[in-house]
Amino acid sequence: MSDIHAQTAYVRTAMLPQAAPPVRETGAVKWVRENLFSSWLNIILTLASIWFVWTVVSHLFPWFYNSIWRAKSLTECRAIRDATLGPDASAACFAVITDRWKQLLFGFYPSSEYWRPTLSLVLLVVGILPMLFTTLPRKLLWGTLALPFVLFFLLWGGSIWTTVMVAAGFVLGFAAIKILTPIGGAILAAIGAVLIPILFWIYAAGPLAESLHSILPIGLEFVQSKDFGGFMVSTVIGVAGIALSLPLGIVLALGRKSDLFIVNKLSTAFIEIIRGVPLIVWLFTASLLLNYFLPPGTNFDLLLRVIIMVTLFSAAYIAEVVRGGLAALPKGQYEGADSLGLSYWQSMQLIVLPQALKISIPGIVNSFIGLFKDTTLVVFIGILDPIGLTNSIRASTDWNGIYWELYVFIGLMFFIFCFSMGRYSLYLEKKLQREHR
Amino acid sequence: MNKTLFLGALTVASIAAAASSAATLDDVKARGKLNCGVTTGLPGFAAPDANGVWEGFDVAFCRAVAAAIFGDPTAVEFVPTTGETRFTALQSGEIDMLARNTTWTFSRDTDLKFDFTGVNYYDGQGFMVPKSLGVSSAKDLDGATVCIQTGTTTELNLADFFRSNNISYQPVPIQTNAEAQQQYLAGACDVYTTDASGLAATRATFEAPADHIILPEIISKEPLGPLVRHGDNAWGDIVMWTQNALVSAEELGITSANVEEMASAPTNNPEINRILGTEGDLGAMMGLSKDWGKNAILAGGNYGEIFEKNIGENTPIGLARGLNALWTEGGLQYSPPFR
Numbered sequence: 141m142s143d144i145h146a147q148t149a150y151v152r153t154a155m156l157p158q159a160a161p162p163v164r165e166t167g168a169v170k171w172v173r174e175n176l177f178s179s180w181l182n183i184i185l186t187l188a189s190i191w192f193v194w195t196v197v198s199h200l201f202p203w204f205y206n207s208i209w210r211a212k213s214l215t216e217c218r219a220i221r222d223a224t225l226g227p228d229a230s231a232a233c234f235a236v237i238t239d240r241w242k243q244l245l246f247g248f249y250p251s252s253e254y255w256r257p258t259l260s261l262v263l264l265v266v267g268i269l270p271m272l273f274t275t276l277p278r279k280l281l282w283g284t285l286a287l288p289f290v291l292f293f294l295l296w297g298g299s300i301w302t303t304v305m306v307a308a309g310f311v312l313g314f315a316a317i318k319i320l321t322p323i324g325g326a327i328l329a330a331i332g333a334v335l336i337p338i339l340f341w342i343y344a345a346g347p348l349a350e351s352l353h354s355i356l357p358i359g360l361e362f363v364q365s366k367d368f369g370g371f372m373v374s375t376v377i378g379v380a381g382i383a384l385s386l387p388l389g390i391v392l393a394l395g396r397k398s399d400l401f402i403v404n405k406l407s408t409a410f411i412e413i414i415r416g417v418p419l420i421v422w423l424f425t426a427s428l429l430l431n432y433f434l435p436p437g438t439n440f441d442l443l444l445r446v447i448i449m450v451t452l453f454s455a456a457y458i459a460e461v462v463r464g465g466l467a468a469l470p471k472g473q474y475e476g477a478d479s480l481g482l483s484y485w486q487s488m489q490l491i492v493l494p495q496a497l498k499i500s501i502p503g504i505v506n507s508f509i510g511l512f513k514d515t516t517l518v519v520f521i522g523i524l525d526p527i528g529l530t531n532s533i534r535a536s537t538d539w540n541g542i543y544w545e546l547y548v549f550i551g552l553m554f555f556i557f558c559f560s561m562g563r564y565s566l567y568l569e570k571k572l573q574r575e576h577r
Numbered sequence: 578m579n580k581t582l583f584l585g586a587l588t589v590a591s592i593a594a595a596a597s598s599a600a601t602l603d604d605v606k607a608r609g610k611l612n613c614g615v616t617t618g619l620p621g622f623a624a625p626d627a628n629g630v631w632e633g634f635d636v637a638f639c640r641a642v643a644a645a646i647f648g649d650p651t652a653v654e655f656v657p658t659t660g661e662t663r664f665t666a667l668q669s670g671e672i673d674m675l676a677r678n679t680t681w682t683f684s685r686d687t688d689l690k691f692d693f694t695g696v697n698y699y700d701g702q703g704f705m706v707p708k709s710l711g712v713s714s715a716k717d718l719d720g721a722t723v724c725i726q727t728g729t730t731t732e733l734n735l736a737d738f739f740r741s742n743n744i745s746y747q748p749v750p751i752q753t754n755a756e757a758q759q760q761y762l763a764g765a766c767d768v769y770t771t772d773a774s775g776l777a778a779t780r781a782t783f784e785a786p787a788d789h790i791i792l793p794e795i796i797s798k799e800p801l802g803p804l805v806r807h808g809d810n811a812w813g814d815i816v817m818w819t820q821n822a823l824v825s826a827e828e829l830g831i832t833s834a835n836v837e838e839m840a841s842a843p844t845n846n847p848e849i850n851r852i853l854g855t856e857g858d859l860g861a862m863m864g865l866s867k868d869w870g871k872n873a874i875l876a877g878g879n880y881g882e883i884f885e886k887n888i889g890e891n892t893p894i895g896l897a898r899g900l901n902a903l904w905t906e907g908g909l910q911y912s913p914p915f916r
Contacts, residue, residue, distance in 0.1 A: 215893075218784060239627055248629040366656065427662055431669035519617075522659045522666075528617055532625050532657070534755070535618030536632075537893045541782025543755065 199230070206231035209238050213538035236539050237549050243533070244526055244549065247369015253297075253361060257372050260294045263287065264379065272564065288383070295368075295376065297360035301352040305345035309337035365443035369524040371553055376443070378512040378557075381450040385511070386504070388451065389458025390497075394488065396459065397466055407459070414456035420517050422449045427521035446518055454511045461507060465500035466492065498572050505565035509558045526550045601673055601805075601812035602864055605646060610654050613639035614672035617657040620778040621888040621896075622678050631655045634887040635676040637877040638697055638803055638820065642674065645819045645869040650876035664689055667806060674816050676803040678774075680730075690807040694817035697802050697880075699900035699909055701795035702734050703773035705780060708788050710767055715794035719744040724757050724766035726750075731771055734797040754779065772799055774888065774896055781893040815863050821912040822852055822870045826879035828903055828912065833878035840871045851915045859915060870915075880910060 163169055176186040208231055211217040217233035225231060237244070246254055267287040270280035286307075293303040313333040320329040353359070368376065395407030414422070426445040434440055469492060477487030497504075519528040530546040533539050605611055615623040615635055623633040631653075640650040656672050667675045668690070678700070679685070681693040704715050712718060715738070725732050727750045739746050749766040751757045758779055761769040769776065773795060780786050803820065805813045826832070829849050831839055840853040850856035852874075854867035861867070877883050884901065888894045902908025 214782070243625070243627065243629060248625065251628070364654075366654070424661070428665040431665055431671065434669075520659060520661065522617055522657045522662045524617060524657055528657070532618035535616075535620050535622075535624035536626060537620055537781070540620045540778065540893070541758070543759075 203230045203232050207234045208232070209234050211235035212239070214540070214542050215538075232545050232548075233542060234545050234549075236533065236542050236545050240529075240533050240539075241549075244370045244529055244546075246372050247524055247529070248367040249363060249369070249372065250361070250367070253363065256294045256297070256360065256363075260291050261375070263290060263294070272568075293360070296363055296365070298362040299349060299353040299357070299359040301349040301356075301358075302345075304352075305349045306341070309340050309345065312340055313337040365441050368443060370526055370529055373443070373518070373523060373525050374512070374515045375557075377447055377450055377515045377518065380447045381454050381511050381515075382508050384447075384451040385454035385458050388455040390462050390493070392455060392459035393462035393466060396463055411456045411459050414452055415460070419450070419453050419514055420520060422453055423517055423521050425449065442521075442523065446521070446523065450511065450515065454507060457507045457510075458504060461500050461503035462496060464503065465496035465498075468499050469495055501565055501568055501572075505561055509561055512557060512561070513554060526553070601809045602646070602815065605673055609647070610652050611639065611643040611646065611674070612654045612656055612672045613642070614656045614658045614663055614666050614675040614677055615639065616677050617659060619678065619775075620781070621774070621892065621894040623655075623676075625655075632887070634698065634883060635678060635803075637883040637887065638676045638823075639674070640876045641823060641873040642816055642819045644876035645815065645822075645865060645873040648866065648868070648872045650872075664691070667691065667804070670806075673812070674803055674805050678801040679804060681800045681802055681804075685804075691804045692807055692810075692813045693802045693804045694813055695802050695820045696800040696909075697820060698774065698800075700772045700774050700799035700801050701900075702731050702770060702797040702799065703776050703795050704792040705761070705769045705776045705789055706767060706792060708790055712792070715792045715796070716742055716744065718746065718768060720746070721768050722747040722749055722766040724749045724751050724760050724769045726754070726757065726771060727752065730797070735770055738794075738796040758782070774894070777888075777896050778894050781895060811864065815865065818863065819869075819873050822873050822915070823880040823883065824903070824910050824912040825852060825915060826870075826874045827881040827910075828905060831874055831879060833875055833882060836871055836874045840868065848915055 160166070164173060177183050206221070206225055206229060208217050208220050211220055211233065212235075214233060214236070217231075217235055221227075221229060221231045221233075242251065242254070246257055249257060264287070267284050267290075270276045270278070271284055289303050289307045292306070293300060313336060316332040316336045317329045320332045324332075392407050392411055395403045396411060398404050398407070423446060426449040427442060430440065430445060473491055473495065474487070477491040480487075482490065516525055516527045518525050519531075522528075524532060527550065530543075530550070533546065534542060613636075615631065615633075618624045619633070619635075621634055623631060623635045625631050636655065639653050639655065643653040644650040646652075656666060658666050658672070658675070658677060663675055663677050663679065664685075666672045674694075675691075676697075678698065680700075681696060685691055686693060704718070706712050706718075706721075718739075723735065723746050725735055725748050732748075735746070735748075746768075749760065751760055754771065754775065757769055757771070760766060762783070769779070771779075773791065776791050780789050780791065783789060803816055805816055825848070826836075829846065829852070831849060831852070836853070839849060840855060843850045843855040847856060851859055852870040854860060854870060858867055860869040863869070866872075878886065881898075881903075884896075884898065885891060888896045890897060898906075898908060900909050902910065904911040
C-alpha cells in the first residue's frame, strides 16, 4: 500500500504549511458578508439603511459642527453665520443656550441664590446613595431621613424654625406610636400618630416657630414657588412625586389585595378613578377646580397642588405594578409566612414585599421615568418648566424663531436623567439576581 | 396612609391662613405687591428677559398700575397664565388684574363676570403672503391654501370673509403659532392668517422678512385690553384711569423725560396739573397718593412711548400705530377728561 503511495506522482509527500483562510471568510469582510450582504433582501435593506443614516448625518453634522455659541440674538447668530460660512450654510445657534441656560435650569430663582438648588441637587444625590447601594454603612440612612427637610429648607428658605417644626411633627407622630402602642394597642397608637402631629401643626407649630425665630433668627431668603422654573421645577416635582408615590403605591397595592372589605374597595376605587383619567385632567383640576372649592382668597401653593396630584397619579400606577409583583409570588410564600406564625405586617415586611418588589423593579422604574417626563405637562397650567420656558424665550424679540436648539438641549437633559434611572434599575436587577442564586 | 393625612393637614393649614378679600386695593396694599396675570410669552407683549425681568406692552400696563399704587414699577408679581388658566386665576383672586392681550367680548364681560377697563390695543385678523405670490389684496386670494389655527375665532372669521366675497380657499389646519410658522415657510400654504400683531411678530423672526407682506385687509375686530373681576368697581377704576392717564399723557405731551419737570410746579394747562397732582387731588378720590399719575407715567412713559418701545415701528415687531393712534391723529385711542 505504502509503496504504491510513494510511487504515485499525484500524491503529496509532504504536509502543506497552514495557509491563512480566504479573505472572504475572515475578519471584517466575513462579518460584513454574513450580516449585511447575505441575501438580496439584506443587500437592499443595508443599502437603504446606509443611505438613511448618511442623509441624517450629512444634514445634522454640519448643523452641529458649525454651531455658533456666542451671540446676543438670533439675528446676530445669522449675521455671524453669513459672515463666516455664507448665507446657505446650516448652523445651529446654540448661543441661545449660552444666553439662557441659567433660566432653563433655575427659572426665575434669584441669581444670588443659585447655590441653593445646586447644593440641593448634590445633597440629593449624596443623600440617596445609601438607599441605592447597600454596601454603604447603614447609619447613613439617618441622613437620608433628614434629607426631605433639608431640601425643603434649602429650596424655599424662610426661617429654619418652620422646617424644624414640620420635622418635629413627624417626630411627635413617631413618638406617639412608640409610647401609645404598649398602653393602648395598635389602633390607639395609629390614631395618636395621626392626630397629634396634625394638632401640633395647626395650633402649636406657627407660634412656636415665630417665637423661636425671634430668639434665634436663622434662615435663608424666602423664595416663592412661582419663582421656581426650568429643570429645577421638573426635578422638584419629579423627585417629590417619586419619593412620595412609592410608599403610597405599596400601601394601595396591599390595600387592594387586602381581605378587609372597606380598605379593599377604597383602594380599588382610588386606583381605578385616578388611573382612568388623564394626568392633564388632574393637573387642570389642581390648578382650576380647587380654586373654586377653596374659600376665596386662599392661596394654596400651586406647586404643592401639582406635586400632590402627580403623586396620587403615579401612586395608582405604582400600586398596580406592585400588585403584579404580589400576584407573581407563589402562594406557598404567603402560606409559609403564615405557618411561621408571623403577623400580617411581619410577613409582608420580611417575606412577601422583598420578593414582590424585586419582581416589580423594572415596572416601578418604568413608571418613575414616565412620571419624570410627564412633569412637562405642567406647561399647560402656566408653570414655566423647560418646555414652557422655550415659549417664553421665543417670546423675547432676541430669540423669536428659534426651535431646535432649545428642544435638543431639553431632550439631552431629560435623556441624562432618564437614562441614568434606567441604568440603575438594570444594576439593581443584576445584583438582586446574583444574590438570589 | 400617614402621608396622605399629612398633605391633608397642609391643606387645612393653608386654608386657615387665608384671609377674606374685602377690597382688592386693600389686599394689594397689604401685600405690598400687585399680582398681574400675563401670557407665558408673546413677542412684544410679555416675555421674561435673560435675567427673568418681564418686559413687553402688556407688562408695561401692569407696571404703570403698580407705580400708581406704590410709586414703584417693580412692585409687581407677574403670574404667567395660559389661555385655559387665565380666567380662573382672575376669578379665584390669584391675580388682581389680567393684562394678557385678551379680546373684549360680550360673554367675557357678562357671563364670565369680568370688567374690561379699556382697550390698550385694537387688533384684528389679517393675512400674510409671500411677496412672490404677487397678491396685493385679500380679495385676490381665490383658491389659495390658508394656514389656520383650528378651533379659534379666526377660523370662523376666515370662513365668513371668503364666503361674503364669493371666493374659495383650501384650509390647512394647524395647532400652534410655532407650527404655523414652519408650515408657512415650508410652503405648505400660500397664506397665513391670525391677529395682525401676531403676523407682524411672526414675520419679524423670518430670515428674510422683506420677502413677505401683510395684506391691508383686517377682517375682524379684536379689541385687547386689561380686565378685572366684576364687583369691585373701585379697583376697576384704578386700572381704568391709570390706562387713561397714559393715553391722556401722550395727548398732552407728558413723557417719561419731562414728567418730573412738569410735576415740579403747576403748568399752564390745568388738565396736566390735575393728572400730575399739582392741582386738586384726584388720587385721593381713588384711594391713591397725590402723585399717582406722575408715577404711572414715569414707570414706562405715556401710551405712545410704551407702544414705540415694545411693538412700534423701530422694534423687530414693527407695528404701525394704525387704529391705535390717538383720536387727534385719526386713531381710536381716546381718554375721557381728567376733571
